[in-house]
Amino acid sequence: MAQKTAPDSTRRSERSRRAIYDAALALVTEAGYAKLTIEAIAARAGVGKQTIYRWWPSKGAVLLDAFLDLAEQASRAASENAGQDAVQTEITDSGDLEADLKFVMRATVDEFNDSKYDAPYRALAAEGLLNPELGEEFVAKLLEPQLQLFVNRVRRAQDAGHVLPDVDPRIALELWASPLAQRWLMRSGPLTHAYADKLVEYALYGITPRPTAS
Amino acid sequence: MAQKTAPDSTRRSERSRRAIYDAALALVTEAGYAKLTIEAIAARAGVGKQTIYRWWPSKGAVLLDAFLDLAEQASRAASENAGQDAVQTEITDSGDLEADLKFVMRATVDEFNDSKYDAPYRALAAEGLLNPELGEEFVAKLLEPQLQLFVNRVRRAQDAGHVLPDVDPRIALELWASPLAQRWLMRSGPLTHAYADKLVEYALYGITPRPTAS
Numbered sequence: 001m002a003q004k005t006a007p008d009s010t011r012r013s014e015r016s017r018r019a020i021y022d023a024a025l026a027l028v029t030e031a032g033y034a035k036l037t038i039e040a041i042a043a044r045a046g047v048g049k050q051t052i053y054r055w056w057p058s059k060g061a062v063l064l065d066a067f068l069d070l071a072e073q074a075s076r077a078a079s080e081n082a083g084q085d086a087v088q089t090e091i092t093d094s095g096d097l098e099a100d101l102k103f104v105m106r107a108t109v110d111e112f113n114d115s116k117y118d119a120p121y122r123a124l125a126a127e128g129l130l131n132p133e134l135g136e137e138f139v140a141k142l143l144e145p146q147l148q149l150f151v152n153r154v155r156r157a158q159d160a161g162h163v164l165p166d167v168d169p170r171i172a173l174e175l176w177a178s179p180l181a182q183r184w185l186m187r188s189g190p191l192t193h194a195y196a197d198k199l200v201e202y203a204l205y206g207i208t209p210r211p212t213a214s
Numbered sequence: 215m216a217q218k219t220a221p222d223s224t225r226r227s228e229r230s231r232r233a234i235y236d237a238a239l240a241l242v243t244e245a246g247y248a249k250l251t252i253e254a255i256a257a258r259a260g261v262g263k264q265t266i267y268r269w270w271p272s273k274g275a276v277l278l279d280a281f282l283d284l285a286e287q288a289s290r291a292a293s294e295n296a297g298q299d300a301v302q303t304e305i306t307d308s309g310d311l312e313a314d315l316k317f318v319m320r321a322t323v324d325e326f327n328d329s330k331y332d333a334p335y336r337a338l339a340a341e342g343l344l345n346p347e348l349g350e351e352f353v354a355k356l357l358e359p360q361l362q363l364f365v366n367r368v369r370r371a372q373d374a375g376h377v378l379p380d381v382d383p384r385i386a387l388e389l390w391a392s393p394l395a396q397r398w399l400m401r402s403g404p405l406t407h408a409y410a411d412k413l414v415e416y417a418l419y420g421i422t423p424r425p426t427a428s
Contacts, residue, residue, distance in 0.1 A: 122344065139401070144402070162422060162423075168412065171393075174392075178392040179393075181396060188358070198382060202417065207368075207418060210420075211425060
């Protein structure tokens, strides 16, 4: 988008859009996805239903965009805290793959443990399971772009000779990313930094004894 | 249960129970979880609503038991095909961990690709995400018992010196089990035997170069 002054209608639209996102996120947290309706979002956001229908085909689509916006704001805030000008779009390459992956995984644990994300992300994941179209959007817009960062970092490690050349990065990343997501979704175990560290260590070095170099 | 002749009422109950399971599984596949109701299950099974309410507190609870029963029947059938008298309750220990894990993972891929399981399992997983009580039951009755088989097999491998002694088996198994479940749930990639094999190989040996023994 151009950095010039936006015309009034654009600013109004932007204000409405933000009010709609805030309303959708608040309502799903307070009442749950089953009770979320376009009517309720419109009422809370102080906009007409038609405004919402003009931009989104369903309540799931509104919630997905609201969540993507929330995630983008979070990365912007994290970048500013780190004193960076722009949102970081790649995983740092310090030359130490283990340290770089642990850093990202620990940050992901902290995010998953932040209640702000809980209701909307859980609702989107559940709805995506049952509704293949929304599921596809969820994967394409939210999941795959995040996983791609791991693909890029593993590729760089392969270039540096730190990861075996015949390893498929898109599969390898699942060894640490999927268990974390699965534990969170199924509430099947605690999400801690120590747990994240172990996933990275097991995936990088394997769980079987390595022959010692002589 | 005793192997003596069951009284008539028990046999009637057993027939009703099976009719209810069949109805719940058929309805969720045909119409989806949102449209599943106790009324519809009762009508299709030819039993009174009260019969269902006497045994289960909710439609999610009926579906969970129906799915557990389906899974049990499948293991019984698999055992009979393999010429075994009893359902196999542990993963085979051939002494070759890689081969034993690949065998189980390939069978799991085949199950996930069987459309019979698709709608009910997906519905249970989605409902478990939103409804913590059902989610807890889903994890306790279905997920954890399956994962425990991997824990036992990894422990035996540790006893044999094939897995590092300080590895936590409950975490290690997630490196191969969670990616498969995640891909299936999110439809985020193809589920093939080759994919299952790679997960096992990466987890056992790691994705970084191993020093060669001299």
